[in-house]
Amino acid sequence: MAVRTRFAPSPTGYMHIGNLRTALYAYLHARKSKGKFVLRIEDTDQARLVADSVKVIYDSLAVTGLEHDEGPDKGGPVGPYVQSERRPVYKEYADKLLADGHAYRCFCEKEQKPEQPAQEEHEGPILGYDGRCGKLSAGEVEEKLAKGLPYVIRQKIDREGKTVFKDFVYGDIEVDHKQLDDQILLKRDGYPTYNFANVVDDHLMGITHVMRGCEYISSTPKYILLYRAFGWDIPEHIHLPHILNADGRKLSKREGSVALSDFLGKGYLPEAILNYIALLGWNPGTEQEFFTKADLIEKFDIARIGKAPAMFDEVKLAWLNGQHIKALKPEAAHALFLKFYPEKIVKDFDTVKLSGLIQGKVEKPCDIPSMTAFLLALDGNYATELFVNKKNKTTLESCKATLADLQAALSPLAAWNHDSIYPAVSAYAEAKASKIGPVMWPLRIALSGLAVTPTGAIEIAELLGKEESLRRIALAIARL
RNA sequence: GCCCUCUUCGUCUAGCGGUUAGGACGCUGCCCUUUCAAGGCAGAGAUCACGGGUUCGAAUCCCGUAGAGGGCGCCA
Numbered sequence: 098m099a100v101r102t103r104f105a106p107s108p109t110g111y112m113h114i115g116n117l118r119t120a121l122y123a124y125l126h127a128r129k130s131k132g133k134f135v136l137r138i139e140d141t142d143q144a145r146l147v148a149d150s151v152k153v154i155y156d157s158l159a160v161t162g163l164e165h166d167e168g169p170d171k172g173g174p175v176g177p178y179v180q181s182e183r184r185p186v187y188k189e190y191a192d193k194l195l196a197d198g199h200a201y202r203c204f205c206e207k208e209q210k211p212e213q214p215a216q217e218e219h220e221g222p223i224l225g226y227d228g229r230c231g232k233l234s235a236g237e238v239e240e241k242l243a244k245g246l247p248y249v250i251r252q253k254i255d256r257e258g259k260t261v262f263k264d265f266v267y268g269d270i271e272v273d274h275k276q277l278d279d280q281i282l283l284k285r286d287g288y289p290t291y292n293f294a295n296v297v298d299d300h301l302m303g304i305t306h307v308m309r310g311c312e313y314i315s316s317t318p319k320y321i322l323l324y325r326a327f328g329w330d331i332p333e334h335i336h337l338p339h340i341l342n343a344d345g346r347k348l349s350k351r352e353g354s355v356a357l358s359d360f361l362g363k364g365y366l367p368e369a370i371l372n373y374i375a376l377l378g379w380n381p382g383t384e385q386e387f388f389t390k391a392d393l394i395e396k397f398d399i400a401r402i403g404k405a406p407a408m409f410d411e412v413k414l415a416w417l418n419g420q421h422i423k424a425l426k427p428e429a430a431h432a433l434f435l436k437f438y439p440e441k442i443v444k445d446f447d448t449v450k451l452s453g454l455i456q457g458k459v460e461k462p463c464d465i466p467s468m469t470a471f472l473l474a475l476d477g478n479y480a481t482e483l484f485v486n487k488k489n490k491t492t493l494e495s496c497k498a499t500l501a502d503l504q505a506a507l508s509p510l511a512a513w514n515h516d517s518i519y520p521a522v523s524a525y526a527e528a529k530a531s532k533i534g535p536v537m538w539p540l541r542i543a544l545s546g547l548a549v550t551p552t553g554a555i556e557i558a559e560l561l562g563k564e565e566s567l568r569r570i571a572l573a574i575a576r577l
Numbered sequence: 578g579c580c581c582u583c584u585u586c587g588u589c590u591a592g593c594g595g596u597u598a599g600g601a602c603g604c605u606g607c608c609c610u611u612u613c614a615a616g617g618c619a620g621a622g623a624u625c626a627c628g629g630g631u632u633c634g635a636a637u638c639c640c641g642u643a644g645a646g647g648g649c650g651c652c653a
Binding site: 105106107109139141142144145203207225249267270271272273275276277278280281283284285286288290291292294295310311312313314315316336338339341343345346347373376377378380382383384386403404405406407408409410412413414415416417419423457458486488489515519522523532533534536537538540541542545547548549550551552553554555556 | 579580581582583584588589590591599600601602603610611612613614615616645646647648649650651652653
């Protein structure tokens with residue numbers, strides 16, 4: 098049977114990175130299997146509709162290249178692909194369940210807490226609905242219906258026995274029916290709950306592999322019971338472990354970046370993000386860590402999805418992003434960096450050249466303003482201790498002397514570019530019978546006032562221009 | 578409270594009865610010497626959550642315990 102996977106997000110207004118990983122796995126499995134990847138919008142909660150949020154979903158899939166084959170915007174044979182447009186379908190199937198005795202109408206008030214048997218061992222939350230309306234006689238139901246009382250439709254679950262289902266990742270999951278309650282299938286407003294809609298839609302849309310977060314594991318037995326009530330084949334269930342933040346808590350909006358747009362805004366490349374999250378809960382079984390999207394499609398295998406939750410480590414994401422940036426064509430890197438250069442840098446510097454110089458060095462493009470700030474203005478109060486470098490055996494005194502000599506050597510230069518500056522510096526080092534390091538070190542510090550710079554001393558001098566370079570050298574000499 | 582699940586270096590992970598427990602990020606050091614960085618190499622870092630079994634032999638199989646995560650919504 099041809100593989101069909103789906104991504105079924107709710108329009109919440111942003112794309113959670115954990116959700117994106119679910120989409121990615123579903124996409125990869127479909128592509129790898131030459132199957133179809135379906136987008137379905139789960140907008141059955143009328144109270145939580147967020148304007149324009151469907152657009153966020155489209156945009157997210159587009160920017161990451163997770164193109165769907167079928168969906169609200171693309172159409173397809175099993176539409177509509179928006180749940181709010183499928184209400185008659187849910188009604189039809191709910192009626193079927195009603196007719197077969199697998200469901201019943203419940204007239205209980207929304208707020209009404211069912212009375213629980215007063216058992217003292219019951220502390221804390223108690224389990225769900227007590228099923229009282231399931232015991233209503235046909236006559237009583239007719240009577241309430243005649244009165245026009247509002248109702249919901251509940252799944253009728255026999256509390257005897259247990260259900261076992263096989264999860265592709267977690268193995269056999271067994272749940273005692275005592276743990277289950279008569280969940281609501283159709284709400285009072287006529288919309289289905291997730292619990293009902295996902296089963297009906299996944300079946301009707303021919304989904305072969307259901308991938309979703311592992312928070313649904315506990316309710317899956319109820320879904321299995323629905324499949325059985327309808328006499329439908331049960332698709333493969335693939336529950337995914339959660340992605341956690343650094344505290345070991347579920348990655349949530351409140352603490353830092355969780356939305357795709359947050360990461361995009363920092364200059365992370367979509368492909369690097371995909372690469373990183375793919376590795377959170379999946380591994381290729383080889384030592385490869387750098388993956389393009391095409392690599393992932395080729396190497397992805399649902400059999401290698403792990404069970405343990407993974408902490409999201411932005412430091413490693415940044416490293417991986419740096420790897421992807423290095424792999425970029427210079428024009429592409431420049432186009433990316435251009436979004437992050439401060440205005441004044443763009444105005445005063447040759448950013449094409451600058452981009453080329455820093456491409457191998459940038460991990461997070463959002464760091465570019467701070468990385469390049471020294472070009473615009475030198476903080477004249479930088480610590481002079483920076484001149485002391487053990488490896489190059491430089492001291493404050495040696496640096497002062499070197500810089501004075503450099504000042505003399507560079508001042509007469511007519512042309513100011515790499516090919517004129519480097520030979521002058523190099524010749525000076527040679528004349529002093531010194532390696533170039535001890536000369537480069539003080540020069541770089543004098544020009545930048547920084548221990549670590551995005552590019553080398555000669556390049557910085559060239560970028561700054563002759564006048565500014567000499568001014569900074571003079572300043573350093575004065576301070577030493 | 579009840580139920581489900583998870584647990585290998587700080588982090589992501591490999592491992593599926595016999596390994597010096599491997600790799601990556603990060604960290605430290607060395608090398609390169611047209612440079613700090615980058616790159617290359619090396620090192621530190623894991624009594625495999627704990628306690629019992631089974632076995633000649635367990636990170637790997639079984640049972641308990643603990644910790645963590647999740648579920649128990651007219652949310653998804």
